[in-house]
Amino acid sequence: xxxxxxxxxxxxxxxxxxxxxxxxxxxxxxxxxxxxxxxxxxxxxxxxxxxxxxxxxxxxxxxxxxxxxxxxxxxxxxxxxxxxxxxxxxxxxxxxxxxxxxxxxxxxxxxxxxxxxxxxxxxxxxxxxxxxxxxxxxxxx
Amino acid sequence: xxxxxxxxxxxxxxxxxxxxxxxxxxxxxxxxxxxxxxxxxxxxxxxxxxxxxxxxxxxxxxxxxxxxxxxxxxxxxxxxxxxxxxxxxxxxxxxxxxxxxxxxxxxxxxxxxxxxxxxxxxxxxxxxxxxxxxxxxxxxxxxxxxxxxxxxxxxxxxxxxxxxxxxxxxxxxxxxxxxxxxxxxxxxxxxxxxxxxxxxxxxxxxxxxxxxxxxxxxxxxxxxxxxxxxxxxxxxxxxxxxxxxxxxxxxxxxxxxxxxxxxxxxxxxxxxxxxxxxxxxxxxxxxxxxxxxxxxxxxxxxxxxxxxxxxxxxxxxxxxxxxxxxxxxxxxxxxxxxxxxxxxxxxxxxxxxxxxxxxxxxxxxxxxxxxxxxxxxxxxxxxxxxxxxxxxxxxxxxxxxxxxxxxxxxxxxxxxxxxxxxxxxxxxxxxxx
Numbered sequence: 001x002x003x004x005x006x007x008x009x010x011x012x013x014x015x016x017x018x019x020x021x022x023x024x025x026x027x028x029x030x031x032x033x034x035x036x037x038x039x040x041x042x043x044x045x046x047x048x049x050x051x052x053x054x055x056x057x058x059x060x061x062x063x064x065x066x067x068x069x070x071x072x073x074x075x076x077x078x079x080x081x082x083x084x085x086x087x088x089x090x091x092x093x094x095x096x097x098x099x100x101x102x103x104x105x106x107x108x109x110x111x112x113x114x115x116x117x118x119x120x121x122x123x124x125x126x127x128x129x130x131x132x133x134x135x136x137x138x139x140x141x
Numbered sequence: 142x143x144x145x146x147x148x149x150x151x152x153x154x155x156x157x158x159x160x161x162x163x164x165x166x167x168x169x170x171x172x173x174x175x176x177x178x179x180x181x182x183x184x185x186x187x188x189x190x191x192x193x194x195x196x197x198x199x200x201x202x203x204x205x206x207x208x209x210x211x212x213x214x215x216x217x218x219x220x221x222x223x224x225x226x227x228x229x230x231x232x233x234x235x236x237x238x239x240x241x242x243x244x245x246x247x248x249x250x251x252x253x254x255x256x257x258x259x260x261x262x263x264x265x266x267x268x269x270x271x272x273x274x275x276x277x278x279x280x281x282x283x284x285x286x287x288x289x290x291x292x293x294x295x296x297x298x299x300x301x302x303x304x305x306x307x308x309x310x311x312x313x314x315x316x317x318x319x320x321x322x323x324x325x326x327x328x329x330x331x332x333x334x335x336x337x338x339x340x341x342x343x344x345x346x347x348x349x350x351x352x353x354x355x356x357x358x359x360x361x362x363x364x365x366x367x368x369x370x371x372x373x374x375x376x377x378x379x380x381x382x383x384x385x386x387x388x389x390x391x392x393x394x395x396x397x398x399x400x401x402x403x404x405x406x407x408x409x410x411x412x413x414x415x416x417x418x419x420x421x422x423x424x425x426x427x428x429x430x431x432x433x434x435x436x437x438x439x440x441x442x443x444x445x446x447x448x449x450x451x452x453x454x455x456x457x458x459x460x461x462x463x464x465x466x467x468x469x470x471x472x473x474x475x476x477x478x479x480x481x482x483x484x485x486x487x488x489x490x491x492x493x494x495x496x497x498x499x500x501x502x503x504x505x506x507x508x509x510x511x512x513x514x515x516x517x518x519x520x521x522x523x524x525x526x527x528x529x530x531x532x533x534x535x536x537x538x539x540x541x542x543x544x545x546x547x548x549x550x551x552x553x554x555x556x557x558x559x560x561x562x563x564x565x566x567x568x569x570x571x572x573x574x
Contacts, residue, residue, distance in 0.1 A: 007523035009516045011553050037525050042516075042551050044525055063555045065521040098524050114523070 001122055001132045002070045004052035005112065008045040009065040012038070020045060023062055029055045030141040033073075033112055035101035046101070048073070048112060050139045070118045073133040074111040074125065078104040083111065089128045095121050144260035144292070145253070148400050149455045153448070156456065160403050161194035163428035168192045168201065171434055174219040177212055178204065178436065198405065198426065199414050203437045206239060209379065214240040220431045230278045231378050231477055241280075241378045242432040248287065250429060251381050254398040255288020258387030261396060261453065262349055262372045264318050266293030269344075271311055273321035273329075274352065274475070275301040280382030281352050281475065285320045288384060294318070301325065304332045315344045322475045323348075323355040323363060323371070327506030330366035340368050349374050351383055352475040353508075354464050373462055379438055380425050386460055391452045394459030401429045404458055405437070406446050409467040420445045422467050423460065441468045471501060471567065473508045476545055480566040483512065486538045490531070495520055498557045503571045511548040512539070515557055 010016050017036070024031060030050040037044045049055045052068055059066045076082035083102070090097065095115050102111040110133070115121045125132060143149055151159070169189040172179050181202040182188070191200060209217055218225065226245050230238040243251065264270065270289040274281030282300055289296045297314060299307060301321070307329060310316070319326060326348055333340075345367060351374035363371045375395050376383035385402050386395035397404050402425045406415045409422040423440045427433075442463040450456045471478045483499055496515040501508060514520070514535065522528055532549045539547045 005523070007521075009521050009528075009551070009553060011551075011556070016553075039525055039529065042528070044523060044528070046523060063553070065516045065518060065554050067518065067521055067523055069523045098526075 001072065001126075001134055002118060003048060003073055003112075003133075003135055003138050004068045005071040005114070006047045006049055006052050006055050006059075007067050007069055008047070008059060010036075010043040010045055012040075012042060017045065019062070020059065020064070023058050024049065024055060027054065027058050029058070032138055032141065033101065033103075033110070035099075035112070037099065046099075046112075048138055050141055052139075069114060072113045072115070072118065072122055072125070073138050074113055075131045075133055076109050076111070078107055078109045082109065086111070086125065086130050089124055089130065090115060090121055093120065093124050095124075142260045142263075142265060143454060144257040149257060149396070149457055151400075151456060153456065156400065157195050159400060160428060161196075163400075164195060164198060164403065164426065165189070165192055167426075167428050167430075167434050168436065171219055171436060175217055177208065177216060178202075195403070198403065198437070201426075201436050203412065203424065203439050204435045205439050206379070206441075209239050210237050213237045215242065217433055217435070218242050219434050220244050225432050228278075229280045229283075229378050229382065231280075238278075239379060241382075244431040247381070247430050247432045250401060251284060251384060252287040252291040254381065254401060255284055255384035256292040257398060258374055258384050258396075259288055259292050259294070259318075259349065261387055261389035261455070262318075262347055262374075263370070263390050264289070264292060264294060264347060264349070268294045268317045268347075269297060269315055270294045270318040270320060271297045271299055271307070271314075271316040273299055273301055273307055273319065273325060274383075279475070280376070280378045284376065284382035284384055285349070289318075289320075304329060305336065308333055308336060308338050311345065312338060312342050317344050318347045318349065319345055319367075319369070320349040320374075322352050323350040323359055324353065324474065324503065324506050324508060326350055326363050326367065326371070327359070330363070331505060333367075345369050348372065349387070351375055351387075353472045354462075356464065357462075375460070375463065377440060377442075379433070379435060380427055380440075381430065385425070389451065389453045389455065393451055394447050394461055396451065396455055396457045396459055399458045402427055404446060404460065406444065407439075409441075409443075415445075417446045417448045420461075423463070441466045441470060443467055469567065471499075471569065473501065473510060473545055476543065478543060478545065482543060483539065483566075486542050487514070487535065490534055490538060491519055496554075496557050497566070499567045501567065501569045501571055508571065509548070510545060511550055513550050513552045513557060515554050516551045517554055520551070 033048040035046045098114040100113045172189045224244045225242040227243040230240045272285045276282030348369050348371040360371050372388040374387040376385040386397040405424045406421040415421045423442045443465045444460045444463050447459040498513045500511045536549045
């Protein structure tokens with residue numbers, strides 16, 4: 001249930017992001033989720049991909065700075081209050097959220113979460129009947 | 142005006158003879174009082190009696206910045222501590238500053254040579270001299286200050302910075318002479334336009350600029366923008382500070398105060414003396430200083446000497462304006478900086494120093510430094526906060542170690558050019574030579 005997120009350092013130069021997507025495409029690696037955090041000078045691209053270890057090797061080979069980070073993928077009903085309930089569980093345990101990215105469609109919503117303590121986050125969310133996607137669900141395409 | 146005619150206009154023979162006598166005395170004194178230099182002489186089998194005249198100068202071993210650092214802080218002082226009345230220090234490469242000490246006689250000597258320089262630049266007792274060099278451990282401010290006072294000028298010890306105030310006082314007090322770094326002079330000119338201070342409101346006529354290399358192009362720009370005569374003053378704290386040499390109004394090279402600081406130009410590789418007109422590394426022997434006399438001190442500045450008399454009447458040796466160095470030291474806003482200092486700071490923050498490139502630019506006439514740091518696996522983090530905290534830490538560590546504000550930017554791995562496997566550490570985009 002702990003998912004490996006692939007993070008990539010990108011300078012703010014045009015065409016740099018497409019070099020990443022091109023490399024992954026050519027290796028038949030699928031991108032399940034993606035978020036781009038930007039500052040005035042650089043960006044950090046965060047992705048959930050089908051084969052994180054291989055994707056990391058491919059990008060390293062091309063000279064990118066990459067890292068694999070543990071994240072969780074929470075799924076909730078696409079309904080008012082659903083996200084709030086999940087986040088409250090974490091906040092009640094004193095866990096802080098480093099960053100998250102989310103998307104909702106039809107009945108369901110999906111949230112990638114990076115917290116200050118992934119193992120505890122996983123435990124308390126499950127304890128409170130929250131649904132976390134398994135790695136096979138997330139990596140499959 | 143010539144401040145000290147007997148010293149500045151003596152015949153070549155008299156000069157050589159006087160320098161020879163003073164050299165003999167200083168070598169004997171250093172041999173007695175500075176164990177590390179004595180050991181150097183002993184290693185080459187030299188005794189003070191071997192030094193009879195100026196012709197024997199090239200037998201003597203060199204002194205380097207490393208010698209000063211190894212002797213930190215007072216190892217090379219030749220006078221007892223109780224006779225030292227002043228200390229100055231400049232930033233060093235590995236956290237160790239270069240410390241220089243002056244006796245009361247040295248301070249007098251320093252004032253004398255600066256007064257000579259200023260007089261040669263046409264400054265006199267009717268002038269108001271605004272000293273906008275930094276006051277403090279840096280020799281610039283106090284060096285100019287004492288010389289201008291000895292000359293009888295009215296000194297405005299405003300120190301560096303506070304540009305608006307500089308210009309207000311320059312106007313209100315009728316400053317006629319400005320002493321600062323050439324880049325700050327251009328900055329002041331620009332601020333004048335912004336603050337709408339008209340040239341006619343100022344009485345400025347001469348600028349005494351130094352502490353960093355500057356080109357003829359910059360001189361033209363300063364003269365045109367400020368409407369003054371801009372002259373070059375040279376010095377380094379190890380020798381005494383500003384006042385080692387200065388241009389006269391004829392602008393035919395810088396007059397070296399060579400009755401005190403005997404110059405040589407050598408081949409930086411072989412150490413062999415070069416003839417006048419040949420370009421090489423400038424070396425000084427301070428023959429009259431008491432606190433920290435140095436024998437054949439290697440400045441690392443590249444120049445050439447001219448031994449014929451100047452049209453101004455002075456017979457002192459002249460040197461061409463220095464624009465380059467024989468080592469990788471950079472002079473940024475008057476502060477000496479070695480690339481290795483940057484590396485030392487980076488190593489304090491991460492175990493392995495990432496690849497970096499120091500970019501020096503001149504923006505709005507002020508030197509601007511940026512440090513590009515490659516984000517390797519060690520530096521990279523998926524959280525923006527950590528990356529930003531890394532750049533903040535590097536910036537503040539550099540600022541406290543070097544006293545210079547440096548813009549730190551993260552770049553992707555392998556974006557900094559490498560040649561023969563070795564990364565280039567400095568990109569100096571200032572056009573000086």
